[in-house]
Amino acid sequence: MGVYEAAYMSGQTAIGGCAVASLVPTSACSWYRTIPPERIGLCGEYDHQGLAKRVQRHFCHKFETEAAGMSVRQRGRIVILQGEAASEEVLKRLVQAAMQTEGADAVELHGVTIQAHK
Secondary structure, three states: OOEEEEEEEOOOOOOOOOOOOOOOHHHOOHHHOOOOHHHEOOOOOEOOOHHHHHHHHHHHHHHHHHHOOEEEEEEOOEEEEEEEEOOHHHHHHHHHHHHOOOOOOEEEEEEEEEOOOO
16 A cells, blocks of 8 residues: 655653763763663663664564564664554554654654555
């Protein structure tokens, strides 16, 4: 049927900063010692594509065959969905599930098609 090109935003903006009064290495900001949420892997390790992998795992557990035709990628904190969805309702649920994943700020749809009903 139709091809969807869209972006869904959470409306949240994260701006980080740090002011350090001394040059002592132990006073570094805590965000240097933690893994950014979009880089947390399936087992809590650092993974550059961790967000995409966690979203894909969530799709497999929650949607089983409904998400089989959907590929998941990421660009920073943005989840990119591409492929085929069974219906617009399924697509909406996939977007909602992706947005609920820790580290996701937005979901983009690139060439997503809705299956034609027979």
